Amino acid sequence: MINLYEVAETNRMIEEENLDVRTITMGISLLDCIDADLKRLNEKIYQKIYESAKDLVKTGEEISREFGIPIVNKRISVTPIALVGGAACRTAEDFAGLARTLDKVAHDIGVNFIGGYSALVSKGMTPADELLIRSIPLALSATERVCSSVNLGSTRTGINMDAVKLMGEIIKSTAEHTKENDSLGCAKLVVFCNAPDDNPFMAGAFHGVTEADKIINVGVSGPGVVKTALEQVRGESFETLCETIKKTAFKVTRVGQLVAQEASARLRVPFGIVDLSLAPTPAIGDSVADILCEIGLEYAGAPGTTAALALLNDQVKKGGVMASSYVGGLSGAFIPVSEDQGMINAVQAGALTLEKLEAMTCVCSVGLDMIAIPGDTKASSISGIIADEMAIGMVNQKTTAVRIIPVIGKGVGETVEFGGLLGYAPIMPVNSFSCEAFVNRGGRIPAPIHSFKN
Amino acid sequence: MEKDMKKTIITVVGKDTVGIIAGVCTYLADNGINILDISQTIVQGYFNMMMIVDMAGCSRQFGDVSDELTELGEEIGVVIKCQKEEIFDKMHRI
Numbered sequence: 001m002i003n004l005y006e007v008a009e010t011n012r013m014i015e016e017e018n019l020d021v022r023t024i025t026m027g028i029s030l031l032d033c034i035d036a037d038l039k040r041l042n043e044k045i046y047q048k049i050y051e052s053a054k055d056l057v058k059t060g061e062e063i064s065r066e067f068g069i070p071i072v073n074k075r076i077s078v079t080p081i082a083l084v085g086g087a088a089c090r091t092a093e094d095f096a097g098l099a100r101t102l103d104k105v106a107h108d109i110g111v112n113f114i115g116g117y118s119a120l121v122s123k124g125m126t127p128a129d130e131l132l133i134r135s136i137p138l139a140l141s142a143t144e145r146v147c148s149s150v151n152l153g154s155t156r157t158g159i160n161m162d163a164v165k166l167m168g169e170i171i172k173s174t175a176e177h178t179k180e181n182d183s184l185g186c187a188k189l190v191v192f193c194n195a196p197d198d199n200p201f202m203a204g205a206f207h208g209v210t211e212a213d214k215i216i217n218v219g220v221s222g223p224g225v226v227k228t229a230l231e232q233v234r235g236e237s238f239e240t241l242c243e244t245i246k247k248t249a250f251k252v253t254r255v256g257q258l259v260a261q262e263a264s265a266r267l268r269v270p271f272g273i274v275d276l277s278l279a280p281t282p283a284i285g286d287s288v289a290d291i292l293c294e295i296g297l298e299y300a301g302a303p304g305t306t307a308a309l310a311l312l313n314d315q316v317k318k319g320g321v322m323a324s325s326y327v328g329g330l331s332g333a334f335i336p337v338s339e340d341q342g343m344i345n346a347v348q349a350g351a352l353t354l355e356k357l358e359a360m361t362c363v364c365s366v367g368l369d370m371i372a373i374p375g376d377t378k379a380s381s382i383s384g385i386i387a388d389e390m391a392i393g394m395v396n397q398k399t400t401a402v403r404i405i406p407v408i409g410k411g412v413g414e415t416v417e418f419g420g421l422l423g424y425a426p427i428m429p430v431n432s433f434s435c436e437a438f439v440n441r442g443g444r445i446p447a448p449i450h451s452f453k454n
Numbered sequence: 455m456e457k458d459m460k461k462t463i464i465t466v467v468g469k470d471t472v473g474i475i476a477g478v479c480t481y482l483a484d485n486g487i488n489i490l491d492i493s494q495t496i497v498q499g500y501f502n503m504m505m506i507v508d509m510a511g512c513s514r515q516f517g518d519v520s521d522e523l524t525e526l527g528e529e530i531g532v533v534i535k536c537q538k539e540e541i542f543d544k545m546h547r548i
Contacts, residue, residue: 002539004493004504006546007463011535066516068537254544 010251011068017224018286019252020070021259022279024060025115025200026269027207027215028052030079038088042101045084049076049105049114052214052269057110059266063259071259072221072421076106077205078116086128092135099139099146106145113188115205117148120195123157123444133163136170140185141177147188147203151195153390155397158447159193164390165439167191168383172406175375179408182416186405187338187370191386193393193400198273199329204366204401215272216264217329220256221279222248224286226316230294241295242315249276249319257324273328276320277365278312280340282423288312288333289342300335300343301352309333310363330399332365338418338425339370347426354385354428362392367400372416372425375408382406384435387445395448460509461490461539462516464523468532470501477530478505478523485519486511501532506539 013019033044057074064071078084081098089095099117106114117139119129136148150167153159171186178185190203197208200217207215229248233240256274264271280288289300295308313332321327335357337343346352354371361367367389373382386402393400407416410427417424466478475494482489487507494503512519520536527534 001491001506002463002542002546004495004502007465007504007542008502010542010545011465062517065520066538067541068535069541251545255541258540258544 013222013225013251014069017222017228018281018283019222019225019255020072021256022219022221023073023075023200024056024071024259024263025075025077025205025217025219026053026056026267027077027198027211027217027272029207029211029213030084031209034084034087036087038094038097041085041088042097045098045101046105049078049102050109053109053111055267059263063262063266067258069255069259073113074111075200075202075205076109076111076114077200077207078102078114079207079209080116080118080120082119082126082129082132083209085132086126089128089131092131092138095132095135096138096142099135099143102146103143111145113145113147113202115147115149115202116207117146118150118206120151121160121163122151122154123160125160125163130166133166133170136189137173137177137185140174140188147205149190149192149195149204149206151192152386153193153394153445155194155394155451156447159387159390159394159445161387161439161444162442164387165380165383165442167386168379168381168439171382171404172379175406175408182410182418183375183405183407184418187403187418187422190401190403193390194398196329196399200275201277201279201330203403211272212270214269216260216267216269217272217275218256218260218263219275219277219279219329220252221281221286222252223278223280223288223291225252226278227285227287227291227294230291238311242311245312245315246319249316250323253320253323271326273326274320274324275329276316276324276327276331277329278316278333280334280336281421282339282341284341287340287342288335289340289346293342299346299349299351301346301356305356306359306363309335309360313364330365334366334369335360335364336370337428338372338423339421340423344423344425347428354430358388358392361389361400362396365399367393368402368404370403370405370422370425372405372407372427373430374411374427375406376411377406377430378436380434380436380439381430383439385430387439391445458510462507462509463537463539463542464505464507465535466501466503466527466532468501468527468530470496470499471531474501474530474532475503477526478534481523481526482507485514487519
């Protein structure tokens with residue numbers, strides 16, 4: 001039977017080390033809502049989402065209460081809207097209307113974000129894809145809870161450089177459209193290479209077309225728990241370090257597995273995956289950067305950071321994979337800047353640059369995340385940053401992403417406040433040399449040689 | 455028999471005082487909740503108790519019992535938490 005010390009350990013993780021379930025995300029297919037009539041399409045989308053997820057928040061709260069584990073967010077992801085709206089939408093405004101419907105249903109159900117205002121254009125764009133992409137600035141400035149993502153490349157298809165160029169402009173335009181709120185719209189917009197179909201985390205969550213009608217995906221979080229566990233093994237060898245991370249990741253993930261199974265049973269929706277990512281928040285003690293420091297770095301960004309992050313990411317997966325029956329999503333360590341106090345400290349100390357962050361993304365999940373850059377950064381430079389990150393994902397057969405915020409009216413040295421889980425960020429300098437001729441070439445970068453596996 | 459049980463872990467933490475166990479046990483008895491196991495220590499004057507109980511015989515909602523135990527804790531001056539056993543089982547047993 002369970003003993004006093006085990007109970008105390010679990011409750012200490014929850015109460016003192018910020019162990020929580022970051023999100024229960026219900027994926028909902030909207031493919032059966034497709035209609036050529038825009039009004040009917042909007043109605044069908046609202047109805048399908050409302051009927052599917054009306055009990056999501058209540059169920060999450062019940063589970064949270066019964067097991068004594070905080071479940072921070074309840075969210076929804078839907079089929080990429082470019083696919084759903086293609087038949088009905090003739091203008092960017094038509095697409096933005098769908099975003100407003102998503103926003104309304106998210107508000108009525110009580111979820112804090114709804115993801116899937118998305119297009120998958122890794123090889124080419126249909127007219128609907130392009131229209132949706134061009135509507136993103138309008139959609140994100142007119143809604144509160146809608147998140148948008150665009151998949152620009154994959155290992156199998158290469159990188160769609162036309163879309164990369166366009167997204168540089170769209171990110172700038174989204175920043176302009178939301179400049180009254182420190183360009184907050186860009187915090188809800190992410191571009192991917194190798195985007196997963198079952199990611200529960202925002203802003204990149206969407207319900208892939210390979211998924212079932214409805215599915216429950218869960219994301220756990222526990223950087224604080226890993227950090228505290230590592231405090232006990234200071235100065236020990238890498239073997240001990242790695243074993244400790246694995247054991248801790250196992251325990252954290254088991255909680256996610258339990259919550260996912262419970263939510264799945266109570267909502268009568270199949271269980272999809274648990275995402276093993278270590279997701280930080282701006283709260284003190286809930287930082288991935290602090291784990292890197294505990295491993296032995298003065299600040300995240302110091303020499304050795306990439307190696308430390310690589311081992312952390314790998315051990316988290318090794319520990320977590322046995323704890324869950326299905327693992328998916330992004331699964332690794334997130335390194336957002338504004339959402340992690342240790343990362344913010346590292347930037348402010350001058351230890352962490354955009355270039356080092358790019359190197360770190362080679363060995364961990366996701367990529368350049370929640371990074372504020374000067375508002376006068378050229379669209380072509382943003383496209384260049386995106387292309388670099390997409391190339392890392394394409395060649396290394398992993399997911400990479402860019403969620404970057406050109407803060408209109410602000411420059412290097414200033415800070416920007418997003419609030420809540422999105423945190424705050426010092427504005428980081430961008431290499432000012434031009435890549436315009438490169439970005440303007442047009443076309444796509446072919447898939448790498450190792451993608452031909454058949 | 456085991457399958458029909460609704461095992462719940464009740465933890466009580468706080469400054470030691472007279473009547474903590476009595477207060478909690480009375481509440482449990484009044485609500486038809488059977489105690490399966492109790493372990494308790496005092497560390498530096500702090501009372502630390504864990505009970506494994508079976509709520510199968512209790513007709514009340516889990517959330518109500520949890521709230522009332524929290525209130526009872528506030529009266530006695532301790533923190534009482536009530537959690538289903540699975541979270542501990544999952545985390546500490548393969």
